[in-house]
Amino acid sequence: MPIIVDHLNCIYEAGTAMEVVALSDINLVIPDGQFIGLIGHTGSGKSSLIQHLNGLIKASSGTVYFNGEDIYDEDYDLKKLRSKVGLVFQYPEHQLFEVDVFSDVCYGPKNLGLSKKDVELRAYKALKMVGMDDEYFYQSPFDLSGGQKRRVAIAGVLAMEPEVLILDEPTAGLDPKGRDEILGLIKKLQAETGMTIILVSHSMEDVANYVDRIIVMNGGSVMLDGVPKDVFAHYKELEEVGLAAPAVTYIMQQMKEQGFDVGTDATTIAEARDEILRALGR
Amino acid sequence: MIREITFGQYYQTDSALHRLNPRVKLVGTMIYIISLFLFKEAAPFALALVFLAAIIKLSHVPFKYMIRGLKAVIVLLLITAVFNMFLTRGEALVSFWGLTITKEGVIAAVFIALRLIFLIIGSSVMTLTTTPNQLTDGLEKLMGPLKVIKVPIHEISMMMSIALRFIPILLEETDKIMKAQMARGADFDSGNMIKKIKAMVPLLVPLFVSAFRRANDLAMAMEARCYQGGEGRTKMKPLKYGKSDVLAYVVLAVYLAGVIVLGKWL
Amino acid sequence: MNIIDVSKLVFEYIRRDDEGNVEGITTAIDHVDMEIKQGDFVAVLGHNGSGKSTLAKHLNAILYPSEGTVWVDGKDTQEEENLIPIRKSAGMVFQNPDNQIIGQIVEEDVGFGPENLGVETKQIWERVEESLKAVGMYKYRKKSPNRLSGGQKQRVSIAGVLAMHPKCIILDEPTAMLDPSGRKEVIRAVRALNEVEGITVILITHYMEEVIHADKVYVMDKGRVEMQGTPKEIFAQVDKLRSLRLSVPQVTLLAHELKKSGVALPDGILTTQELIEELKKVR
Structure with missing residues (x-):
């Protein structure tokens, strides 16, 4: 189900002295099955944008089409949209509230009005997808470790069986292994289900390693949009707005400046390694 | 909102x-x-x-x-x-x-x-x-005479000023949790009174958990900065x-x- | 003299179930020894739940040892009368920027510590000014903390500790909740304090890039110190760090990968320039 964002504008407190333009004239096409990285520094509009995609915020002007339908139409079912476009907020473990893990994951599908059997089936499937073992199902979510809580919270959204999954910095606050595990999980989900994924991230290394396409936001507008290599080739512009390319891009740049015959478009460690090996003639 | x-x-x-x-x-x-x-x-x-x-x-x-x-x-x-x-x-x-x-x-x-x-x-x-700090300072001074009858004036005013500092933070948090639950299909607006009250549980539980966590963190931060009540404190x-x-x-x-x-x- | 001496530290807590019955004992810190010299920049690495934050809380007398001893500036943290002097000489900055700012205005928050210490009004103002200047937040002194970015809030928290004139600052994952630019500004401020003011810094983190300038690195796992040494010595052991749920800086990782592919490189390369120099040798 593709999403089309058409001339979207969002202005908070319009007409007052405190007017803030959160989004200005956003136009995007998000086709099925893409793995997209959304980057931008704090306040660049990326949080606003993702909340528009599932109808949590209403645009000041412009519109969003989901599967060809205008989500701002009066008789459009926003609740249904939210089940199709799943949104995992930052620190999603802060929304856990049920007495045990399983009931918490049931909350979403239950809100969709499914039968008890379907609800439980979906919850079970979702918990398995994020790799939670049965032994945890009847524990209080508050007794789990940070990384486990986050998986449960992600399962809570997966149980809605969305076609598009948006994750707002799913690795924030986790240790390096925890970060790899969550990102690996998302990659696996995408490969297995063909879901569209939009990953909001601050880590250029993560984005470079996993996504097919990068959208860079700045000051409420789309600044760059393309495959990682092309976007990171603009590393100077990225720096100007408080972002950066992955560390390896700079390493390659510096090597070239000091006389190595290397290309500078590597964005991951593996690419950089291969390029250096090639330059060394091995 | x-x-x-x-x-x-x-x-x-x-x-x-x-x-x-x-x-x-x-x-x-x-x-x-x-x-x-x-x-x-x-x-x-x-x-x-x-x-x-x-x-x-x-x-x-x-x-x-x-x-x-x-x-x-x-x-x-x-x-x-x-x-x-x-x-x-x-x-x-x-x-x-x-x-x-x-x-x-x-x-x-x-x-x-x-x-x-x-x-x-x-x-x-x-x-x-x-500022809430000035306000509580003012109250503390005005109610100062009550200290004689063992009313914990300093503590009361400290509590007020902290409460005021955290109101905007908790409001923002409420907004966030509300949206997170709405993304899971929650509906806070429709239904009768009982249904509405029931719908609040997924909002209130996380909010309380978070408020307690914040209170705990803050108490520790205050202790780490040598806070020990009003006794011997000077004023900036x-x-x-x-x-x-x-x-x-x-x-x-x-x-x-x-x-x-x-x-x-x- | 060592500013901090930790000897055979053990910290246990009792787990209880809902009825309050004892379920078991968890050993959060397991026989840790640590010596930190005045003026050093020391980093403590460890995954979530490795015991690094529990250790930090012992250095500020927020937690007390079950066994062993912690001396801060020559004072035993178990002695009641040492409490305030210890907290004064070893200030602490926590993870969540929102949950440690007490004042409604930046300058009032920075003044909170000195007020508690009974510093004279005039001196409080001097301390607030110098502390805010040291972290580059002086021009925000009249602002509400709610209007600052995460990195700015953490710098205010650091200023709040500085205003108590500590010998040592312990930072417990100060950048975990920040974006990359916020992380950079906080680390820059912390390094400046260490280099310019000579304040001992103990930085607890799981961001590898933040520790490459440290004088010494401790790596914790399951409440024990698993590794210790210079950043070079620590980051030379890529696989061991990975087994401890950690990683290494990107340059180090690239060098490690090249070495695995047969390029003769030494272990523990920390900077791009180092890597390039080594590659020039093998070209």
Whole structure:
């Protein structure tokens, strides 16, 4: 189900002295099955944008089409949209509230009005997808470790069986292994289900390693949009707005400046390694 | 939606009112509120209006900003006024369904509405121009004599100032959790009362958990910075009366006298 | 003299079920020894739940040892009368920027510590000014903390500790909740304090890039110190770090990968320039 964002504008407190333009004239096409990285520094509009995609915020002007339908139409079912476009907020473990893990994951599908059997089936499937073992199902979510809580919270959204999954910095606050595990999980989900994924991230290394396409936001507008290599080739512009390319891009740049015959478009460690090996003639 | 509640939140700017000693502002607000309930003639109300207008002008807080977020209060106000309209005995104006609106009732309703509006705007001028810290310092000083009878004044004022600091943070958090649950299909708006209350559980549980976590963190942070209660503490901004504070007291006295004179002899 | 001496530290807590019955004992810190010299920049690495934050809380007398001893500036943290002097000489900055700012205005928050210590009003103002200047936040002194970015809030928290004139600052994952630019500004401020003011810094983190300038690195796992040494020595052991749920800086990782592919490179390369120099040798 593709999403089309058409001339979207969002202005908070319009007409007052405190007017803030959160989004200005956003136009995007998000086709099925893409793995997209959304980057931008704090306040660049990326949080606003993702909340528009599932109808949590209403645009000041412009519109969003989901599967060809205008989500701002009066008789459009926003609740249904939210089940199709799943949104995992930052620190999603802060929304856990049920007495045990399983009931918490049931909350979403239950809100969709499914039968008890379907609800439980979906919850079970979702918990398995994020790799939670049965032994945890009847524990209080508050007794789990940070990384486990986050998986449960992600399962809570997966149980809605969305076609598009948006994750707002799913690795924030986790240790390096925890970060790899969550990102690996998302990659696996995408490969297995063909879901569209939009990953909001601050880590250029993560984005470079996993996504097919990068959208860079700045000051409420789309600044760059393309495959990682092309976007990171603009590393100077990225720096100007408080972002950066992955560390390896700079390493390659510096090597070239000091006389190595290397290309500078590597964005991951593996690419950089291969390029250096090639330059060394091995 | 929730971040629009700005009512009474400190507005940072520089004005004569901002610089005033918080004790003067507290006492002044009290005097103003009392003055509103002393009389129900038009003349003293006119004076109260002029006084309020002057104060608002002095505060350098945009009037628009001041009355934003008053919507909820207005609903409350209308309800009170309507009750007054029907429940006051006197000369009948209109009658329907066994209910009577009286002339006295309408007058009473207008006065009640005016009083409440003045009261709310008047006290919000105080909170808009005084940082919560100054406010609690002022309260601590004013209630100082109560320490003699073992009332924990310092602790109470500390609690208030922390509560005020965390209100915006918790409001933002409420907004976030609400949206997160809505993304999981929650519906906070439709259904009957019981359904609505039940829908609040997924909002309130995480909110409480978070509030406790924050309280715990904050207690630790305060301890780490050597906080041990009011004993032996010094003040970065000790409250001292200045020339303008004395002047403000004089103005307040004149105002109060004015209200009394207008009410009694006009 | 060592500013901090930790000897055979053990910290246990009792787990209880809902009825309050004892379920078991968890050993959060297991025989840790640590010596930190005045003026050093020390980093403590460890995954979530490795015990690094529990250790940090012992250095500020928020937690007390079950066994062993912690001396801060020559004072035993178990002695009641040492409490305030210890907290004064070893200040602490926590993870969540929102949950440690007490004041409604930046300058009032920075003044909170000195107020608690009973410092004279005039001196409080001097301390607030110098502390805010040291972290580059002086021009925000009249602002509400709610209007600052995460990195700015953390710098205010650091200033709040500085105003108590500590000898040592312990930072417990100060950058975990920040974006990359916020992380950079906080680390820059912390390094400046260490280099310019000579304040001992103990930085607890799981961001590898933040520790390459440290004088010494401790790596914790399951409440024990698993590794210790210079950043070079620590980051030379890529696989061991990975087994402890950690990683290494990107340059180090690239060098490690090249070495695995047969390029003769030494272990523990920390900077791009180092890597380039080594590659020039093998070209």
